Amino acid sequence: MLHDAVSRIRRFNRAVTAEVGALDTSFLGRGRPLGAARVLNGIGHGRGDVGALRDYLGLDSGLLSRLLRGLEEEGLVVTLPHPSDARRRVAALTEAGRKEFVAYEALSNAQAASLVERFPRAEELLRAMDLVATALGRERIAIEECDPRAATAVSCLTAYYAELGRRLATGFDVALSRDPEAADMMRPRGAFLVALSDGMPIGCVGLKGKGGEVAEIKRLWVCPSARGLGLARRLMRAAEDAARDLAITTLQLDSNSALTEALQLYRRTGWVEIERFNDDPYPDFFFEKRV
Amino acid sequence: MLHDAVSRIRRFNRAVTAEVGALDTSFLGRGRPLGAARVLNGIGHGRGDVGALRDYLGLDSGLLSRLLRGLEEEGLVVTLPHPSDARRRVAALTEAGRKEFVAYEALSNAQAASLVERFPRAEELLRAMDLVATALGRERIAIEECDPRAATAVSCLTAYYAELGRRLATGFDVALSRDPEAADMMRPRGAFLVALSDGMPIGCVGLKGKGGEVAEIKRLWVCPSARGLGLARRLMRAAEDAARDLAITTLQLDSNSALTEALQLYRRTGWVEIERFNDDPYPDFFFEKRV
DNA sequence: GCATATGTCTGACCTAAGTCAGATAAATCG
DNA sequence: CGATTTATCTGACTTAGGTCAGACATATGC
Structure with a gap:
């Protein structure tokens, strides 16, 4: 140093x-x-x-x-x-x-x-500023429910799709995936949560309800500058709270083996692996948790 | 974004x-x-x-x-x-x-x-802070002459050797290289310059005199967070000014083909390639410039 | 309906910070 | 040497920002 x-x-x-x-x-x-x-x-x-x-x-x-x-x-x-x-x-x-x-x-x-x-290296500078702002404002990160079509949600989802495209060996095309209807991720069927650091969206998670006691967790994402702070865990906890609030008892989710941090998080927080429950082409891991 | x-x-x-x-x-x-x-x-x-x-x-x-x-x-x-x-x-x-x-x-x-x-990712945070501080304090970067054995100089040189070790295919061992005597890089024979951003050393260059009208440029280095700001060029200009001040008319330097940005800088600022002028094992490019 | 709590406003203070016009003393120039 | 410049200090002033006690009006709990 x-x-x-x-x-x-x-x-x-x-x-x-x-x-x-x-x-x-x-x-x-x-x-x-x-x-x-x-x-x-x-x-x-x-x-x-x-x-x-x-x-x-x-x-x-x-x-x-x-x-x-x-x-x-x-x-x-x-x-x-x-x-x-x-x-x-x-x-x-x-x-x-x-x-x-x-x-x-x-x-x-x-x-x-x-x-x-x-400053010639603008994007690098902005990324550094994001990281510093997130680190300093860590105690002030708020999790809020919002419409999945709102600007804050869309900015997270866009970044999420882009990252899947980079990380999955097959690439990622949202049109081929089972994109949930917005109404499924809003009260009274489900919920969509964003994490805001001083107004800037830095993470999200969707709870996609099916009308019954089973719901699915979708679109868990944390922006790179905010990783390592336990934010994904906080988002998942908030999603589980929302599920309980909606009288949902069983949560399911699908994921991909390329997303190692996510798999690790699920295994450490009480999720158990189950059989494939859909025919979406991207996921190769399936989990369930009772809340 | x-x-x-x-x-x-x-x-x-x-x-x-x-x-x-x-x-x-x-x-x-x-x-x-x-x-x-x-x-x-x-x-x-x-x-x-x-x-x-x-x-x-x-x-x-x-x-x-x-x-x-x-x-x-x-x-x-x-x-x-x-x-x-x-x-x-x-x-x-x-x-x-x-x-x-x-x-x-x-x-x-x-x-x-x-x-x-x-903040769990401390070194990453510090690096981001360095980058931001350098970007904001860009106008306040000062170039000063100092003893090459002083703490500011040594911190630059240590980082410089470490980087050579990473970038040269052969690694780098300062003991095998022609390490200049400190006295050759101090008045009245030569000079050693450091760039300081708000007191923190972020770059250096040595002017190694031989007592005559020919001197060598050594140890040109800019810390990663300050690259892309034209600091290397400023350091070289300052070294040339020091050379003129010491009545030196010809500058030489050796470099390695792995250091592409440096070679590009030399070619763009009036240096011309010459024959090998030493038997140091590391360099494979040799330049000269008249000031 | 009355006592109490809450949200905002007013008046009377105070301090930190800064400006500016000289006063003073030492250095420097011709 | 005397005139001018330079470095610091003093006194008189201003402003921004902030504290605190109480006034006042409205809401809330019993």
């Missing part, structure tokens, strides 16, 4: 602090203190609920209140009582506020784009 | 801001504002000269002066006039100041260690 771990991390901290500081400085260019800009951005990103905004930004209630009043005086924000609980308030951007928000987004995007542009 | 580049970078920014913020918070635990802690750390890291400290921390002269006075009142720092210029002042840590400095270092090291500890 060139340098010990600690000094490498400290060098990283310095480099990154300088870069993030540059972004803050460019935000100041719009003539508003950073705090107000952050509030405006929070609202723009859908955190209109004052309480949610406070948690997200980690601000004192008095301080946030004052910042909101400032933005209201600027004509960028309006706050209204929450429709179902008049104690709570919801902030929303006005037309002018939306324009300001877009301007801040543009600054932020420009900074990101310039970073990629001035 | 899972997500577009911009949102990947923005996720990275958020993750890293939270981590750096955690370090700042732990620094506050020592009951001193962050500014004062940074000054103390700057002095501890050898930036005692008040002017240098101001540049390093980017502080206003009045503000730094006040922070220094505060640390003096705490008994952590003493400032003395510069020995050769009584206008300038030099700050130094007292015994108590050194203790505080060590405590801050320990906090910083603990944070770094805990990061590595809670």
Whole structure:
């Protein structure tokens, strides 16, 4: 190793602090203190609920209140009582506020784009950034249910199919496989779960119901930068919880011998090998588990 | 790609801001504002000269002066006039100041260690952090002359030998090669240059003088995370500048056909192939350039 | 319906951080 | 030598950011 771990991390901290500081400085260019800009951005990103905004930004209630009043005086924000609980308030951007928000987004995007542009090995850099972000944000990975046709789900599935294509000796064509209907992977028949790290989808799993007490696990995938963190296990546990919730008692899945980590995971978490239960051309391993 | 580049970078920014913020918070635990802690750390890291400290921390002269006075009142720092210029002042840590400095270092090291500890794929993470730090700190890569036996030089050379061992079909044993004497790569005979990114050595090149007008380029190396940035070219240019400065008119070098990027660089920057000029077992390509 | 809990706001504070215009003293140039 | 430049310090000021106690209105449990 060139340098010990600690000094490498400290060098990283310095480099990154300088870069993030540059972004803050460019935000100041719009003539508003950073705090107000952050509030405006929070609202723009859908955190209109004052309480949610406070948690997200980690601000004192008095301080946030004052910042909101400032933005209201600027004509960028309006706050209204929450429709179902008049104690709570919801902030929303006005037309002018939306324009300001877009301007801040543009600054932020420009900074990101310039970073990629001035570094020749962009994809490698982005991959490294993903890995670091995942490592740092490990405690904040959330598993959520979503529609398997939603953008977050589709981005995972696309990566999943691409990886199968690379790893299976036969390649992989989703049209030849038994692609489940979206409705089978949604309540009340089944479920589709994605793992989100700070909003970015980094893994998924589908629970494909058949209407009865037996369901199938499909599409288990974890993005490369998040492997080795026990995320697949967490996703499987969440899928089993969903199955219990749907009164499903038996889970089945098929897999391929090229996917060694997956087979290892199944064997270690109570799955038992069973006879082939479909005529899909790709799988050559079949498992079952009672929940 | 899972997500577009911009949102990947923005996720990275958020993750890293939270981590750096955690370090700042732990620094506050020592009951001193962050500014004062940074000054103390700057002095501890050898930036005692008040002017240098101001540049390093980017502080206003009045503000730094006040922070220094505060640390003096705490008994952590003493400032003395510069020995050769009584206008300038030099700050130094007292015994108590050194203790505080060590405590801050320990906090910083603990944070770094805990990061590595809670992520199972530590070496991969560190490599990713190196790459990101190099990309972000690209404009701040400095080339400096140093003793080839100094720690910075040795860490580069060790990595260089290891890489030769991996890449040459024959392996590489430095004892069998014509290892230059350190004195040949130091003024007044030659020079040894290292590239430093925020203090971390990431590349080197040696200029081995023979006392006359001919000198040899040796040990050109760039660490993997910094490749593709044109650093080798910059190092070579710096070595040529040093050669001119030493009244050297002809440069020679030997290389191996396995080192394709290096050969390409030489051909593109005015080097011409010549006859073998030594009996070193490893090289099979020989170049010359007039400066 | 009343007591209590919850969510937000207001006023009165405080501190860290930074700016700027001189003051001061030492070095340097002609 | 005197004039100018350089390095640092001091005092007066500003701003951003944050804390805290209580006010106020609305919801919730009994």
